[in-house]
Amino acid sequence: MDIFEYVHIGLSVALQPGNIFFCFMGVLIGTLIGVLPGIGPVGAMALLMPITFKSPPESAIIMLAGIYYGSMYGGSTTSILLNIPGEAASVVSCLDGYQMARKGKAGPALGIAAFGSFIAGTLSVLGLMLLAPPLADVALKFGPPEYFTLMILGLTILIYLAYGSMVKALLIATFGIVLGAIGTDEIASTERMTFGNNNLLDGVGFTPVVMGLFGIAEVLSNLEREVKREVFSTSLKDLFPSLADWRASAGPIARGSLLGFFLGILPGGGGVIASFTTYAIEKRLSKHPEQFGQGAIEGLAGPESANNAATGGAFVPLLTLGIPPNVVMAMLLGAFMIHGIQPGPLMIKEHADVFWGVIFSMYLGNVFLLILNLPLIGMWVQVLKVPYKVLFPLIILFCLIGVYTVNNNVFDIYTMIAFGVLGYLMKKFGYEGAPLVLAFVLGPLLELNLRKSLIMSQGSFAIFFTRPIAMAALILTLVLLITPLIPSFRKKREAIAKEEQ
Amino acid sequence: MLFVKDKGDFCSSLFWMAVGALIVYEGCSLGWGALRNPGPGFIFILAGVLIIGFALVVIVQDVLRKSSAEKRTSVWSDINWKRIISVLISLIVFGYCFEYLGFIICTAILLLFLFKYVGSMGWLAAVAGAAGSAVAAYVIFYVLLMCQLPAGLLG
Numbered sequence: 001m002d003i004f005e006y007v008h009i010g011l012s013v014a015l016q017p018g019n020i021f022f023c024f025m026g027v028l029i030g031t032l033i034g035v036l037p038g039i040g041p042v043g044a045m046a047l048l049m050p051i052t053f054k055s056p057p058e059s060a061i062i063m064l065a066g067i068y069y070g071s072m073y074g075g076s077t078t079s080i081l082l083n084i085p086g087e088a089a090s091v092v093s094c095l096d097g098y099q100m101a102r103k104g105k106a107g108p109a110l111g112i113a114a115f116g117s118f119i120a121g122t123l124s125v126l127g128l129m130l131l132a133p134p135l136a137d138v139a140l141k142f143g144p145p146e147y148f149t150l151m152i153l154g155l156t157i158l159i160y161l162a163y164g165s166m167v168k169a170l171l172i173a174t175f176g177i178v179l180g181a182i183g184t185d186e187i188a189s190t191e192r193m194t195f196g197n198n199n200l201l202d203g204v205g206f207t208p209v210v211m212g213l214f215g216i217a218e219v220l221s222n223l224e225r226e227v228k229r230e231v232f233s234t235s236l237k238d239l240f241p242s243l244a245d246w247r248a249s250a251g252p253i254a255r256g257s258l259l260g261f262f263l264g265i266l267p268g269g270g271g272v273i274a275s276f277t278t279y280a281i282e283k284r285l286s287k288h289p290e291q292f293g294q295g296a297i298e299g300l301a302g303p304e305s306a307n308n309a310a311t312g313g314a315f316v317p318l319l320t321l322g323i324p325p326n327v328v329m330a331m332l333l334g335a336f337m338i339h340g341i342q343p344g345p346l347m348i349k350e351h352a353d354v355f356w357g358v359i360f361s362m363y364l365g366n367v368f369l370l371i372l373n374l375p376l377i378g379m380w381v382q383v384l385k386v387p388y389k390v391l392f393p394l395i396i397l398f399c400l401i402g403v404y405t406v407n408n409n410v411f412d413i414y415t416m417i418a419f420g421v422l423g424y425l426m427k428k429f430g431y432e433g434a435p436l437v438l439a440f441v442l443g444p445l446l447e448l449n450l451r452k453s454l455i456m457s458q459g460s461f462a463i464f465f466t467r468p469i470a471m472a473a474l475i476l477t478l479v480l481l482i483t484p485l486i487p488s489f490r491k492k493r494e495a496i497a498k499e500e501q
Numbered sequence: 502m503l504f505v506k507d508k509g510d511f512c513s514s515l516f517w518m519a520v521g522a523l524i525v526y527e528g529c530s531l532g533w534g535a536l537r538n539p540g541p542g543f544i545f546i547l548a549g550v551l552i553i554g555f556a557l558v559v560i561v562q563d564v565l566r567k568s569s570a571e572k573r574t575s576v577w578s579d580i581n582w583k584r585i586i587s588v589l590i591s592l593i594v595f596g597y598c599f600e601y602l603g604f605i606i607c608t609a610i611l612l613l614f615l616f617k618y619v620g621s622m623g624w625l626a627a628v629a630g631a632a633g634s635a636v637a638a639y640v641i642f643y644v645l646l647m648c649q650l651p652a653g654l655l656g
Contacts, residue, residue: 165559165562167555167558167559167562168555168559170551170555171517171551171552171555171556171559174548174551174552174555175517175520175548175552177544177548178524178544178545178548178549178552181544181545181548185531185541187541188540188541190531190541192527192531192541192542192545193524193527193545216592219588220585220588220589223581223584223585223588223619224580224581224582224584224585225579225580225581389616389619389620389621389622390616390620390622390630392615392619392620393611393612393615393616393619393620393630393634394634396588396592396611396615397608397611397612397634397638400592400595401638401642401648401650404599404650405642405648405649405650408649410596410597410599410600413592413595413596413599414593414596417589417592417593417596420589420592421589424585428509428577429509429510429513430509430510431513447543447544450539450544451539451543451544454536454537454538454539455537455538455539457537458537459535459536459537459538460536
């Protein structure tokens with residue numbers, strides 16, 4: 001089959017009225033999920049998966065996928081207007097997006113976030129369409145040493161971006177790795193740190209951890225004092241960025257799209273690491289890095305583009321290898337299998353309609369999202385203006401339902417509460433949640449690849465230095481860890497952290 | 502404690518050192534294995550030692566730092582602990598009663614408590630909000646989305 005046949009198949013599936021409806025519902029719900037703090041795409045997909053059982057497989061996947069990339073759009077709205085990330089990948093957007101809003105530039109911030117996301121999302125789908133098979137071949141060549149060192153590099157970049165103490169970020173990330181290792185050891189099949197609790201045999205659930213750290217903890221933080229929430233309003237005409245904004249954002253959008261797409265492909269990658277990595281790169285490339293964190297549009301355009309591009313990239317290993325690179329993709333894998341479809345190299349041949357239908361629906365979804373996120377920004381702002389005393393019980397309710405319906409297990413509710421308390425205390429004592437969550441997600445893969453690497457090398461760590469990609473990743477990691485120790489770098493980093501706090 | 506500038510950092514570091522020690526202990530009981538074939542405890546021992554090390558570094562950094570006590574105390578001042586503890590207790594009780602009482606009853610009671618006692622809304626608004634939200638949530642999640650939610654006493 002050639003590219004024109006793929007296009008024909010894809011469009012014929014994506015443009016069916018039923019699938020257009022499912023796509024629209026998916027991105028609408030995804031945007032709402034992204035706007036509302038306290039529930040993320042994982043919880044939303046868990047809630048909505050049962051309704052997809054009776055629908056055709058392509059419709060189910062189209063809607064669930066729409067929730068995923070829709071939440072990336074919606075998350076930026078609360079980040080910019082409220083300084084609360086709607087979901088984890090939008091954390092970085094708070095840094096400069098909210099500062100832009102405080103300076104009266106909420107419109108251009110929302111506008112560039114939406115347009116950047118649209119461009120990046122569209123480009124990433126194009127990349128997915130054109131590059132999926134050969135990219136899967138490249139990823140196949142990565143062995144355990146490459147995966148291990150790339151994950152370490154990804155974690156280190158995130159830690160490097162931590163405000164304040166890097167040591168605390170390293171500590172909490174290491175704890176995240178431990179959390180990810182709890183459960184049954186994949187290699188030795190022994191129980192690890194389950195303390196005899198059968199609920200922990202499959203490990204600590206991702207949904208309770210994330211909902212606790214980013215949902216419940218956030219609610220507790222917001223309840224501790226009477227704080228007037230400043231929601232910045234803007235009119236539609238102010239939503240279009242100026243020429244200067246576009247000039248400043250063009251490079252970050254392009255780089256964010258490219259980087260986000262490729263980072264989305266890697267296991268453990270995705271929107272979070274893509275947005276943080278892009279932020280770090282844009283800050284390094286900027287002629288005025290001191291403006292980052294003060295309302296630099298590059299600090300918003302790049303990460304917003306990256307997290308949307310990562311959604312397209314994340315589909316590559318899922319659709320072509322059958323390997324989900326993150327939890328959201330794992331949910332989609334479950335949905336595929338429920339419908340009797342095994343994603344992988346044969347999917348393009350055996351289920352071409354589903355494969356290409358889902359991909360082309362993402363083009364449509366990006367158009368819907370641009371429409372939803374710009375003209376309807378007033379509606380989302382009204383949602384945000386709901387008094388917090390009305391909003392927080394509903395956020396808690398969503399968290400409870402979202403957590404419970406994943407496994408129908410009350411233990412997950414208690415886990416969420418525990419991580420809510422932990423997240424709240426972490427904020428108080430100056431520990432950030434993002435390194436913990438990323439390490440938690442990457443931890444099992446990280447450990448598996450470390451052990452496999454050592455088995456391969458008969459216990460020698462030289463394996464990480466004899467393979468070029470692994471060595472390059474390790475060198476970059478060491479550079480990032482060592483530079484803060486150099487007095488001039490440390491003073492600069494402390495000065496920037498102080499200003500930003 | 503004379504050299505400790507930030508009690509928060511000191512206490513949190515002690516906590517993490519205890520956590521690290523527990524992790525190392527669990528890792529040792531699982532077994533380190535060998536470098537050529539790392540055992541199930543390998544990552545725990547490594548991570549536990551690192552956590553203890555990082556916690557020690559935080560303490561040392563605090564001792565060597567010039568001063569930062571004012572910044573930490575402001576984080577703990579003027580906190581409405583009653584609200585926070587109320588929410589946490591209500592969530593724990595919700596979890597305990599959820600499968601016994603069922604989704605609708607538990608949700609209605611929880612929301613009433615949160616609206617009225619934590620959110621300080623009036624009785625009418627709180628009751629209406631709690632009942633309406635519980636019913637709406639039931640219709641959306643149980644009826645329309647067919648999520649598995651416990652019926653409890655109403656089952």
